[in-house]
Amino acid sequence: MKVIANQHDTLDLICWRVFGKTNGVVEQTIKLNPHVSKSGSILEQGTTIVLPDLIPVTQELKMINLWD
Template sequence: MANPVRTQQNDSVDALCWRHYGRTAGVTEAVLTANPGLADHGPVLPQGLVVNMPEAQASAPQRQMVNLWN
Protein backbone atom coordinates (compact mmCIF):
# COMPACT_ATOMS: atom_id res chain seq x y z
CA MET A 1 0.00 0.00 0.00
CA ALA A 2 1.32 3.46 -0.88
CA ASN A 3 0.93 6.70 1.06
CA PRO A 4 0.39 9.74 -1.18
CA VAL A 5 2.29 12.93 -0.37
CA ARG A 6 2.11 16.33 -2.04
CA THR A 7 5.31 18.03 -3.15
CA GLN A 8 6.40 21.37 -1.74
CA GLN A 9 8.28 24.10 -3.56
CA ASN A 10 11.71 22.95 -4.85
CA ASP A 11 11.19 19.30 -3.80
CA SER A 12 13.16 16.52 -5.42
CA VAL A 13 12.49 12.79 -5.17
CA ASP A 14 15.40 12.53 -2.73
CA ALA A 15 13.93 15.32 -0.55
CA LEU A 16 10.56 13.54 -0.48
CA CYS A 17 12.23 10.27 0.49
CA TRP A 18 14.27 11.92 3.23
CA ARG A 19 11.22 13.67 4.67
CA HIS A 20 8.94 10.62 4.44
CA TYR A 21 11.31 7.74 5.25
CA GLY A 22 14.23 9.48 6.96
CA ARG A 23 16.60 8.10 4.32
CA THR A 24 17.15 7.89 0.59
CA ALA A 25 19.11 4.63 0.31
CA GLY A 26 16.95 1.86 -1.07
CA VAL A 27 13.76 3.91 -1.27
CA THR A 28 14.36 6.45 -4.04
CA GLU A 29 14.27 3.70 -6.66
CA ALA A 30 11.06 2.28 -5.15
CA VAL A 31 9.37 5.69 -5.33
CA LEU A 32 10.39 6.13 -8.96
CA THR A 33 9.09 2.63 -9.77
CA ALA A 34 5.78 3.30 -7.99
CA ASN A 35 5.31 6.57 -9.94
CA PRO A 36 5.84 6.00 -13.68
CA GLY A 37 6.73 9.26 -15.40
CA LEU A 38 7.88 10.99 -12.20
CA ALA A 39 11.45 11.30 -13.48
CA ASP A 40 10.11 13.08 -16.58
CA HIS A 41 9.50 16.16 -14.39
CA GLY A 42 13.26 16.58 -13.94
CA PRO A 43 15.26 16.98 -10.73
CA VAL A 44 12.94 19.61 -9.21
CA LEU A 45 9.34 18.44 -9.03
CA PRO A 46 6.43 20.82 -9.58
CA GLN A 47 4.79 22.11 -6.41
CA GLY A 48 1.56 20.33 -5.47
CA LEU A 49 2.29 17.10 -7.35
CA VAL A 50 0.88 14.00 -5.63
CA VAL A 51 3.53 11.26 -5.29
CA ASN A 52 2.80 7.75 -4.04
CA MET A 53 5.28 6.66 -1.38
CA PRO A 54 5.36 2.84 -1.18
CA GLU A 55 5.98 1.08 2.11
CA ALA A 56 9.69 1.06 2.90
CA GLN A 57 11.64 -2.17 2.84
CA ALA A 58 13.42 -2.98 6.07
CA SER A 59 16.68 -3.82 4.24
CA ALA A 60 18.39 -0.45 4.71
CA PRO A 61 18.89 1.03 8.19
CA GLN A 62 16.99 4.21 8.93
CA ARG A 63 18.82 7.30 10.11
CA GLN A 64 17.67 9.33 13.03
CA MET A 65 16.57 12.84 12.03
CA VAL A 66 18.06 15.77 13.89
CA ASN A 67 16.13 19.03 13.98
CA LEU A 68 18.47 21.98 14.41
CA TRP A 69 15.74 24.62 14.42
CA ASN A 70 14.10 23.99 17.81
Protein backbone atom coordinates (compact mmCIF):
# COMPACT_ATOMS: atom_id res chain seq x y z
CA MET A 1 0.00 0.00 0.00
CA LYS A 2 1.24 3.49 -0.80
CA VAL A 3 0.21 6.74 0.88
CA ILE A 4 1.07 10.36 0.17
CA ALA A 5 2.37 12.43 3.07
CA ASN A 6 0.32 15.44 4.11
CA GLN A 7 1.83 18.65 5.44
CA HIS A 8 3.64 18.07 8.79
CA ASP A 9 3.28 14.25 8.60
CA THR A 10 5.81 11.96 10.24
CA LEU A 11 6.25 8.22 9.67
CA ASP A 12 4.83 7.35 13.08
CA LEU A 13 1.78 9.56 12.49
CA ILE A 14 1.09 7.89 9.15
CA CYS A 15 1.47 4.42 10.70
CA TRP A 16 -0.87 5.37 13.55
CA ARG A 17 -3.45 6.84 11.17
CA VAL A 18 -3.46 3.80 8.85
CA PHE A 19 -2.81 0.88 11.22
CA GLY A 20 -3.76 2.24 14.65
CA LYS A 21 -0.34 1.32 16.07
CA THR A 22 3.31 2.21 15.71
CA ASN A 23 5.13 -0.57 17.56
CA GLY A 24 7.07 -2.54 14.95
CA VAL A 25 5.25 -0.87 12.06
CA VAL A 26 7.50 2.21 11.89
CA GLU A 27 10.61 0.02 11.73
CA GLN A 28 9.15 -1.98 8.83
CA THR A 29 8.15 1.23 7.07
CA ILE A 30 11.69 2.66 7.37
CA LYS A 31 13.09 -0.53 5.79
CA LEU A 32 10.69 -0.11 2.86
CA ASN A 33 11.53 3.61 2.49
CA PRO A 34 15.28 4.13 3.07
CA HIS A 35 15.11 7.56 1.42
CA VAL A 36 12.81 8.80 4.19
CA SER A 37 15.06 8.05 7.17
CA LYS A 38 17.67 10.44 5.75
CA SER A 39 15.24 13.34 5.37
CA GLY A 40 14.52 14.02 9.05
CA SER A 41 11.46 13.56 11.19
CA ILE A 42 8.87 15.68 9.32
CA LEU A 43 8.16 14.46 5.80
CA GLU A 44 7.91 16.77 2.84
CA GLN A 45 4.32 17.15 1.66
CA GLY A 46 3.63 14.86 -1.30
CA THR A 47 6.26 12.25 -0.38
CA THR A 48 5.14 8.76 -1.38
CA ILE A 49 5.46 6.26 1.45
CA VAL A 50 5.27 2.49 0.93
CA LEU A 51 3.62 0.76 3.90
CA PRO A 52 4.07 -2.87 4.98
CA ASP A 53 1.40 -5.45 4.20
CA LEU A 54 -0.71 -5.26 7.34
CA ILE A 55 -4.45 -4.95 7.87
CA PRO A 56 -5.48 -1.28 8.19
CA VAL A 57 -7.30 -0.41 11.41
CA THR A 58 -10.61 0.22 9.62
CA GLN A 59 -10.76 -3.39 8.43
CA GLU A 60 -9.43 -4.87 11.69
CA LEU A 61 -12.06 -3.40 14.02
CA LYS A 62 -15.51 -4.91 14.33
CA MET A 63 -18.42 -2.83 15.52
CA ILE A 64 -20.64 -4.23 18.25
CA ASN A 65 -24.14 -2.85 18.72
CA LEU A 66 -25.39 -3.21 22.26
CA TRP A 67 -29.03 -2.74 21.36
CA ASP A 68 -29.90 -4.98 18.43
